[in-house]
Every structure is written in C-alpha cells, then in structure tokens.
Amino acid sequence: MDPIERINALYDDNARLTSSAAGTQAAPIALAAQCIVNCLLGGGKVLCCGNGGSAADAQYFAAQMQHRYERERPGLPAIALNSDTAILTAIAVEEGFGNIFAKPVSALGHPGDVLLTLSINGTAENMVAAIDAAADRQMRVIALTGRDGGDVALKLRTNDIEIRTPAVDAARILENHRLVIHCLCDLIDLQLMGG
Secondary structure (H helix, E strand, O other): OOHHHHHHHHHHHHHHHHHHHHHHHHHHHHHHHHHHHHHHHOOOOEEEEEOOHHHHHHHHHHHHHHOOOOOOOOOOOEEEHHHOHHHHHHHHHHHOHHHOOHHHHHHHOOOOOEEEEEOOOOOOHHHHHHHHHHHHOOOEEEEEEEOOOHHHHHHOOOOOEEEEEOOOOHHHHHHHHHHHHHHHHHHHHHHHHOO
C-alpha cells in the first residue's frame, strides 16, 4: 500500500471510531466528569494508573489536572501511580507485579477519592487488584477500557463508571482514550471554572 493511502486509511479508521463511540461514551464521560468534580469539591483526589501506553495516558491526565488543560486555573490533585519507578519496582520485587497499584491505592486512597484506571483490554492483574483496593478504601472507580472490558469491567460495582471504547485495535483504543481524557478535562474545567 502507498504510504499516503495507508495514512488516509488510518485517519478514516480513527474518524469512524470517534463518530461511532460518541453515542455510547458521551453519557458515561459526563457522569465520570461529575464524579471527579464531586470528589475534588469534597477535598478528594484522583489516583490514576495504567500499563504501557495506558501508563503514559495516566500520566498525561495527571499533568492536565495538576498543571492545566486549556486555560489557567489552580492545580487539581491527581496522581499517576505508575510514575514512581522506585515504588513500582520495590513492590514488584517484594510482592509481585500484580500489586504495584493496589498497594499505593491502599496507602494513598481515602473514602471519596476516585481511582481512574486505563486499560486496552481490561485483563491486567494489577488493574483488577487496584480496583479491589479502591473498593476496600470506599473509592469510586472510573475505568477506561476497550474490547469487551475484560476482568476490569467485571470487577466494577454499580456506582463505578466504565467508559468502554468500541474497538479491538490497540492503537484505536489508545487514540480514543486520549479523546476521553480531553473530554473529562474540558468538563471538569467547565464545571469548576464556568463557561
């Protein structure tokens, strides 16, 4: 395939997914943004985590919250749990990779806080363990998933929120997750700072 044709095909795939996902994602995104706003107004924080590309997105979300999204505002409390390699590797060596997020959630999470998980397929043991730890700490969970939601979707309680990307390709799911993050940040700023 010609490189220009390939690029155009990738853009078309992304556009189709974005268009189709809006119908199923808009309501849970709005609920998730309100959940985060309620958490912040109550003095809480958002803990977020992911693996691989989703780890980068967790850090990206925390950066948009702590610094700013599109306009100046005070920083908002959000921590990407996958950012501290010393903590991650200490836990992984002593307790296994499956606990690298659960242990910090147990240490840092408080009732009323929110755990934001990002996962392409929802099958990572460390995501499931983090959700269990959040439930123990009386935290709500917002899960960005893809494919069929995997074990992450099965772990969610009735007051948790899943924002599932209706796709199977990892690249399209990650692209969509970034758009979801932008929607969340926009709505959070709008609700906190006004229009």
